[in-house]
Structures are given as structure tokens and as C-alpha cells.
Amino acid sequence: MATIDSVSSETDAHAHDSHGHDHPSWLAHHFDTPEQQFDSGKLGIWLFLVTEVLFFSGMFCAYAIFRMLRPEVFVGCSEFLNTKLGAINTGVLLFSSLTMAWAVRCSQTEEHKKLVALIATTLSCAMVFLGVKSIEYSHKWGMGLLPPGSYFYNAANEHPTQEQLVELHGFSDSMAYFLTHSLYFLCAPFALIAAGVLVWLIIAKVTGKDFQYACAKPLLVVALSFFGGVGLGTILESGGEHHGEGHVAMAGDHGHGEEHAEGDHDDHAHEGGDHSHEGEVADAEGTVGVVESPLGEDYAAVELLAENETNTGLKDLVAAEKAQQSLAKGQVVADPAASDLGISTLDGEVNTPKQAGVFFGIYYCMTGVHAIHILAGIGVLVWLLIRAIRQDFNRQYFGPVDYVGLYWHLVDLIWIYLFPLLYLIR
């Protein structure tokens, strides 16, 4: 508990020397024994974690309601979330949980050097997580995958320029600049912190302040880890971008797009433009087989096989075939912008502000609040790191390490649920 720490801060440089049960400096005067102090603090942190669980449950509930009402929006939108980045971040957080649990052990066994190293490793993992996260965020912001009010994603122009943002979507110049260069804005505070720690390190070295130097050394590594995360995210993001393929598969194994097209057919037919063609694709279903298919007599068999849920490849083939046939019969005047047939159009149904926008609103809320918890965790871990360097903790007084560890594990636990719920939707 906080009171223990404020009481002990004056004299606890010598705390590890006093093994007696009389009045060690780290034992607050209102506790009889170290164990009573530890247990009280632990109950306190558990009550705090309960409030955290209840707090996050509000967002999980919003997620559950929207997913229940519009499942197809979640399937469509999770295609934009890079599973590789999510999986790497899961691994990083799990590893930081391991080092945190290990750090608690080291504080109990009084391995001071190891404790410092493990807390610094946990902090570095937190920074790598944030670095990967900022790649994810900036990538989405540039594409306009934003909450409803500012959502501007369009499959035909995935990465609009700054001028297009101002002209087409009504953003101010500075906002458009921010959206197209958001990675720099996300990196800037961390670059400033890293530079600040470097200056601190040099000053501490020059003036011979050993303790400050010992603190600044691991903190510089921690601050630089953020850019390691950014680098890792850049590599994986550039290798993992294949939205197009994902959308083709969706057009095939997903009935919703076609359902909508049929239901809204009357409206769309009169509107003309690119929307007429969704209706036509649905129409053509009834008359398949009139025009000779390149698949020949096998077509019926292929269609039968494509009935199978798992056979996405053949489903795509059938979907493409139907689209081609409707084109061949001259029923469709294809819009040149949508000539990729079914990729952006069928799926395009959900890429609208009120559908995908709401999904991304929920996405930013959940991952953003989680990221704020990571930042808070970084704050308390830095405090812990400095105290560990001061060798404050011993086998009778390791509460703060344990409490921060519990908080850190809860943050990990929330991510364990967030990752499959957001990234792994089919």
C-alpha cells in the first residue's frame, strides 16, 4: 500500500539489513508483522483489480452487443487487423508476464541484480508492445479506418493523399497532415523521452552520480525498445498486407453481402452507378448456366463442392464465375472503379461509417484503454525499477513488486481476451 512506501522512503536504503521483527524501516507502524502488512496490501490490490475487471466489462459488453446485432461487420472489419502483429504483441506480453512473475520470485529470494534486470526486461517488452501498436494505429489512421465521425476508408483508394483528405472528406489541413503522418506524432514523445534519458545518463556519468547513472542505464534501453517495436511492426506490416485476398474469400463464403443485395435490389437498381452491379450479381444467380462456362460440365460438380463451408477456394471460383456470366450476358455495365468484381463491392457493404466505423470505435476504445493501462504499468514499473536498484526489497518486504506484478498480469489477461475477439474473427 502507498502508505508503506512513503513511510519507508527515508531510511529504507538500510532496510535489508534489519532482519529483526522489532521495527524495520519498511514496516509501517500500524502493522504488527510484515505478513500482516503484505496481506493487507494484497487484498487492496485485488480489490483494485476487481474494479478494473468491472471497468473493462463495459467495453466487452459494447463489443458483445454490436457483434450480436451485426456479425458480418466484425467478419469484414477484422480483415483489416493484422493477425501477425496481434500475435507478436500477444507473445511480447506473455513474455513480459513471465519476466514479471520471475521478478516477484527474485524479490522474494533477494537476488537484487536479477530483479533489476527482470523489471527492465518487463519494461522493454511493454515498450515493444506500444511500438507495434503505434504501427497498427498509424497504418489504420492513414487509411481512414476511424470511428464513425471521421471514417473515410474507401477500397478504391486505400491510401488517400493529404490533398484528397482535405478536398473529399472535409478535414482541415493540419488534421489531414496528422492523419497521413501519424506515426511521427506517435513516435515523437518516445523519441523525446529517449533523448532526455540519454542526456540524464551523460550528466549522471560526468558528475559521478553513481545511483542516477545506474537508473538511467536500464531506462535508456527501455526507451529505445519502443523503436525496436516500431521496427518490428514495420517489417511485419509490410509483409502482412493482403487485404485483397481476404476480401475475395469473404465474397465467397459470406452470404450476408448477397442477402443485402437482394433485399435492397429495388433501391439500388434505380440509383445506377456502382451499386447497380450488386443487385445484378444476385439476380444472375437464378439464371446461371445459360451462358457456357469455361468450367464446362464440371461446373455443376464445382458448385456442389462449393456448398461445403470449408471449401473457400471453390466458393470464390463459383462467385467469380457467376460474376463473369452476368457480365457476358450484358446485364451489367461495370463501373471501371469496381472492375475487380466482387472484391470491393460485396464486401463494400460493411465498409461504411455507421458499420465499420462503429467497429473501429469499439476497437480503438478497447485497445486504446488497454494501451493506457500499459502506460500506467510502465509508470509504476519505472518506480519499481528505481527502488529495486536501491535494493529496497527483501524476503519480508516484497509487496510492491508483487502488487505491480498482479496489475501487470491483469493487463496481460485482458489482452488474452482482446486478441482473439478482435483479430481472429472469421
Added chain:
Amino acid sequence: MSAHGHSTDDAHSHDGHAEGDFAHPMPMGMLFSVFFALVFLTVVTVAQSNYNLGSFDIAVVMFIATIKALLVGLFFMHLAFDKPFNLIVFLSSFVFVGLFVVITLSDAKMTAPSFENITDEPPVASAEL
């Protein structure tokens, strides 16, 4: 909260601490095996997302996530060796989360037809459109 609660659980203090010690350091082997189990389950959950399991999808995903959460809770958060009261406090929060989510979801389901229609147009792609 009793100062005498620790005496029965000496099996976990591997480092031969003196009588009044209440710290129970987790064995390294356990920490690492829990970590590798968690990584393995992450690989499993990513792999299963490549198969379309239909409506079982969400159930499978949540089942794996819950196993992972149990591993983290029981071992990394020491709940398996902790005072039972902490476990009760923590689990009670999930009772209320359950009540909250179930009641809100059923309300949303019943009132869904009266919601605003939320299909709209994608944003424009270029000035010509």
C-alpha cells in the same frame, strides 16, 4: 489476514527460509512451463482461426482464452497458492460481469428491431464520383 496462516504451506518455500517467512517463491520450472503452455495455446488459437468452425468459432476462441486466463491467474498471479479470500474477491467480480453482460445483451436483443437502420454508403473515393 492471520499472521499464522502460512505455517501449513511450507512446501512452497524452497529456499529454506527462517520460521517467520511468508514468501513462497514460485519454482522456476513452473514459471517456464506456464509460459510455454501460454505460447502454445496462442499458436493454437491463431491456427484455429484458419478453419471456419461456424457458430462454434466464438466458443472455441473463448474456451482457449479462458484456459490461458486460468493459467495466468492460478500461477503467475499465485491464486492457486494464495489465501482463498483473494480468489473469492476476484471471482465475485466475474459474477457481476456476467449479470451485467447477460442482462444488457438480452435487453439489446429484445429492443434491436426498434434500433435505427444502420446501413449507409461508403465514403467517396475520388472527386469524379
